[in-house]
Amino acid sequence: MSTSSPLYAITALFDSPDAVLHAAEETAKAGYTKFDVHTPYPVHGMDHAMRLKTSRIGIFAFVFGSLGVLSAVALITWVALHEYPLVIGGKPFWAWPAFVPVSFELTVLLASVLSTVTMIVFYFKFPNNAHPLHDTPYMKAVSSDKFGIAIQANDPKFDEKSVREFLKSVHGSAIEPVAYDVEDLDHGQQLLDARFLAVLAVVMFVVASGTYFTLNYAMYLPPFDFMMEQNKLKAQKPSELFRDGKGMRPPVEGTIARGFIPYAFHGKADEAGKMLVNPLLATAPVIDRGKAKYLTFCSPCHGNFGAGDSRLRGQFPNPPTLNSDKVRNWSDGSIFHVITDGQNVMPSYASQISRDDRWAIVHYIRVLQRAQNAKEADLR
Amino acid sequence: MTSLDYTIDPPITTRAVTPAEIDSAIAAPLDRFPSKRWWIAFGVTSTMLAGGLATIAYMLYEGIGLLGFNQPVAWAFDITNFVFWVGIGHAGTLISAILFLMRQRWRNAIARFAEAMTIFAVLCAAIFVTVAHLGRPWLAGYLFPYPNQHALWVNFISPLVWDVFAVNTYLTVSLVFWYLGLIPDLATLRDRTTNAVKKLVYSVLSLGWRFSNRHWSHYERMYLILAGFATPLVLSVHTIVSFDFAVSVNPGWHTTIFPPYFVAGAVFSGFAMVQNVLIIVRKMFKLEHIITMKHLENMNKVMLLTGSMVGYAYAMEMFVAWYSGSQFERFVFLNRALGPYAWAYWTMVSCNVVFVQLFWFKRLRLSIPIMFAVGVLVNVGMWFERYVIIVTTLSRDFLPSSWGHFSPTIFDFGIMMLGFGLFFTLVLLFVRFLPSIAMAEIKAVMDGAQAKH
Numbered sequence: 026m027s028t029s030s031p032l033y034a035i036t037a038l039f040d041s042p043d044a045v046l047h048a049a050e051e052t053a054k055a056g057y058t059k060f061d062v063h064t065p066y067p068v069h070g071m072d073h074a075m076r077l078k079t080s081r082i083g084i085f086a087f088v089f090g091s092l093g094v095l096s097a098v099a100l101i102t103w104v105a106l107h108e109y110p111l112v113i114g115g116k117p118f119w120a121w122p123a124f125v126p127v128s129f130e131l132t133v134l135l136a137s138v139l140s141t142v143t144m145i146v147f148y149f150k151f152p153n154n155a156h157p158l159h160d161t162p163y164m165k166a167v168s169s170d171k172f173g174i175a176i177q178a179n180d181p182k183f184d185e186k187s188v189r190e191f192l193k194s195v196h197g198s199a200i201e202p203v204a205y206d207v208e209d210l211d212h213g214q215q216l217l218d219a220r221f222l223a224v225l226a227v228v229m230f231v232v233a234s235g236t237y238f239t240l241n242y243a244m245y246l247p248p249f250d251f252m253m254e255q256n257k258l259k260a261q262k263p264s265e266l267f268r269d270g271k272g273m274r275p276p277v278e279g280t281i282a283r284g285f286i287p288y289a290f291h292g293k294a295d296e297a298g299k300m301l302v303n304p305l306l307a308t309a310p311v312i313d314r315g316k317a318k319y320l321t322f323c324s325p326c327h328g329n330f331g332a333g334d335s336r337l338r339g340q341f342p343n344p345p346t347l348n349s350d351k352v353r354n355w356s357d358g359s360i361f362h363v364i365t366d367g368q369n370v371m372p373s374y375a376s377q378i379s380r381d382d383r384w385a386i387v388h389y390i391r392v393l394q395r396a397q398n399a400k401e402a403d404l405r
Numbered sequence: 406m407t408s409l410d411y412t413i414d415p416p417i418t419t420r421a422v423t424p425a426e427i428d429s430a431i432a433a434p435l436d437r438f439p440s441k442r443w444w445i446a447f448g449v450t451s452t453m454l455a456g457g458l459a460t461i462a463y464m465l466y467e468g469i470g471l472l473g474f475n476q477p478v479a480w481a482f483d484i485t486n487f488v489f490w491v492g493i494g495h496a497g498t499l500i501s502a503i504l505f506l507m508r509q510r511w512r513n514a515i516a517r518f519a520e521a522m523t524i525f526a527v528l529c530a531a532i533f534v535t536v537a538h539l540g541r542p543w544l545a546g547y548l549f550p551y552p553n554q555h556a557l558w559v560n561f562i563s564p565l566v567w568d569v570f571a572v573n574t575y576l577t578v579s580l581v582f583w584y585l586g587l588i589p590d591l592a593t594l595r596d597r598t599t600n601a602v603k604k605l606v607y608s609v610l611s612l613g614w615r616f617s618n619r620h621w622s623h624y625e626r627m628y629l630i631l632a633g634f635a636t637p638l639v640l641s642v643h644t645i646v647s648f649d650f651a652v653s654v655n656p657g658w659h660t661t662i663f664p665p666y667f668v669a670g671a672v673f674s675g676f677a678m679v680q681n682v683l684i685i686v687r688k689m690f691k692l693e694h695i696i697t698m699k700h701l702e703n704m705n706k707v708m709l710l711t712g713s714m715v716g717y718a719y720a721m722e723m724f725v726a727w728y729s730g731s732q733f734e735r736f737v738f739l740n741r742a743l744g745p746y747a748w749a750y751w752t753m754v755s756c757n758v759v760f761v762q763l764f765w766f767k768r769l770r771l772s773i774p775i776m777f778a779v780g781v782l783v784n785v786g787m788w789f790e791r792y793v794i795i796v797t798t799l800s801r802d803f804l805p806s807s808w809g810h811f812s813p814t815i816f817d818f819g820i821m822m823l824g825f826g827l828f829f830t831l832v833l834l835f836v837r838f839l840p841s842i843a844m845a846e847i848k849a850v851m852d853g854a855q856a857k858h
Contacts, residue, residue: 065616067622082627086630101561124561126571127561129641134574137581165597168595
């Protein structure tokens with residue numbers, strides 16, 4: 026041990042628990058505060074002899090346990106009431122007796138694990154294998170069957186000579202100084218150590234390539250691909266089972282899609298104008314619906330207000346205004362027919378806009394016409 | 406501070422030993438090259454483990470159709486093994502936590518071993534339920550509540566979800582408790598060893614423990630707190646396992662006696678397993694003066710008590726089935742005793758209730774061959790208890806048209822072997838690489854270990 030190293034403590038060994046207990050009492054009585062007793066097992070009464078306060082670690086267990094129960098109840102309540110409510114025989118969603126087991130387990134889990142980690146990391150400042158006491162004959166003795174006292178050099182009353190005499194007076198043996206290991210003291214910035222960075226790089230590479238392999242290759246190997254190969258025919262896939270070689274079956278002749286009603290007035294504008302009546306009432310939701318559809322499908326050519334001011338900058342012929350007397354005098358059925366069947370260069374919109382939406386657009390066009398030709402009475 | 410009273414009576418070791426002798430006796434198996442007997446044992450168990458792993462790998466590749474279960478008996482060997490292994494674990498926590506709180510100082514010599522067995526047994530249980538029973542273990546993540554892209558959450562009202570939380574908490578807390586106890590012993594080993602590699606490993610694992618009394622002060626308090634948490638935890642775990650059955654409406658399962666009955670059975674089988682393994686270990690490593698006849702006798706007494714509780718539960722189940730007036734309940738219990746699985750039922754009753762009564766006699770209680778044989782029989786009986794509960798109820802439910810019969814395939818036995826192979830392999834590795842008796846705890850309760858005033 027180099028004499029130039031700074032001194033950590035003076036240590037002394039004792040043979041029996043009685044001797045070390047007595048010595049610890051004397052050390053505390055002599056006014057030393059920065060000293061420690063090292064025993065191979067906890068010695069009864071030592072906390073009192075060293076004048077240590079009762080451990081308050083239980084407070085952390087209480088706090089983390091409370092955190093556990095609160096977070097469990099909060100998570101379960103949120104899932105059961107808001108995010109994923111399950112109807113189970115008509116029972117209440119907030120079935121608190123059934124939440125007790127999980128809440129209890131999480132309480133125990135957080136309280137035990139977090140308070141143990143708190144003790145080890147924040148109370149003990151572990152892991153720490155660079156303490157000056159490590160690898161000393163003193164430590165090897167107290168880890169087996171001896172008992173020791175170490176009075177630290179940073180104690181305000183510390184004086185090497187008087188401490189040695191004091192330890193001798195309480196019948197300590199093997200009184201030795203323990204110095205800091207200079208290498209341990211002067212380790213510099215460890216985060217940027219090349220070896221540490223190399224380990225970090227290897228870990229990053231292994232984790233990244235392992236993840237990539239798992240997600241892109243492993244999950245496509247048996248048995249993990251059990252959902253990929255299934256004995257069923259998919260649309261557009263060929264099949265030898267049918268004579269036409271297609272997996273997909275064509276519908277039976279004359280099949281009509283659900284909700285589809287054939288349009289009886291193709292090419293019969295006059296009849297449509299006479300026979301068809303708007304089935305929808307001009308209520309606010311219907312007009313809003315019509316407005317939304319008009320702005321989506323009609324306004325690019327007819328303009329936002331039906332004035333025929335196309336936004337297409339001449340790429341498509343401008344239609345006439347919808348606000349003219351001619352269109353205002355058309356029946357609803359005529360306007361519906363034009364949307365459904367098309368007129369001149371205007372194509373049919375039957376495939377893009379549902380029947381009800383077309384009738385709603387008709388209502389909205391009526392709104393535009395009245396707004397553009399407002400009378401004095403409308404403004405009042 | 407509420408210091409723990411370590412005075413004990415009678416002395417826990419059979420003869421006066423010094424702390425240094427304790428260290429040598431316990432650390433010796435770690436220092437020397439393992440004996441031939443260890444290698445033979447390890448060869449047997451690791452072969453079982455390898456066979457079990459091969460079976461399970463084949464099952465994962467081919468699918469769970471290899472196993473014997475099917476509708477209506479959809480729970481069979483896997484769940485029987487799961488409940489069996491969770492139960493084995495319970496003795497460890499009972500010894501390490503409940504007996505600690507009850508100031509039963511004799512438990513110090515066997516606590517470490519029992520805790521390790523808890524961890525290994527719960528690991529086995531977890532493998533049975535997440536790998537063998539799920540069939541597609543890579544989907545096991547859905548057992549946990551986490552925000553996923555399917556916006557899917559677990560059903561917190563389901564006992565099967567409670568099980569996930571209970572078993573995982575139990576495994577984690579047991580590991581923490583066990584590791585906390587190991588830290589001082591690892592530090593002792595660190596200071597004893599002359600081998601550079603071992604020194605590095607023990608240094609890392611012991612975290613730099615310095616035997617400081619300022620640390621012991623918090624450490625002891627923390628140990629007490631963990632024992633306090635582990636006690637209700639261990640009771641909750643098998644209670645929740647029993648809820649897997651009791652919360653359903655099947656005849657034979659839907660009873661309120663299940664939680665205490667399961668906990669008693671778990672402790673019963675766990676103690677049998679601890680007793681069996683300790684008999685071998687104390688002989689193998691010459692630790693008879695530390696794990697004494699007194700320990701074995703105490704364990705036998707606990708087995709007698711819990712075995713009688715289990716016997717009481719069997720009788721009470723029969724009585725309540727009759728008293729309930731429900732024809733389905735009556736039928737299920739008559740069917741257990743007289744139906745196609747009567748052989749399993751009577752194996753269970755004789756192993757669990759009859760043979761253990763030998764422990765009323767002190768001579769038999771102290772005879773190692775007899776207690777070993779009874780311990781083995783108890784574990785056979787407790788395995789059959791779970792088998793009987795699961796299979797008789799599922800194969801004969803309310804509708805005779807949906808009755809069925811379960812018979813295992815060879816793969817069922819292969820996967821069952823995995824549990825025993827894994828458990829005993831881990832036990833052998835544990836006695837080889839870690840101190841199987843808590844050195845610091847033993848030293849603290851020896852004669853003259855504490856100050857006299």
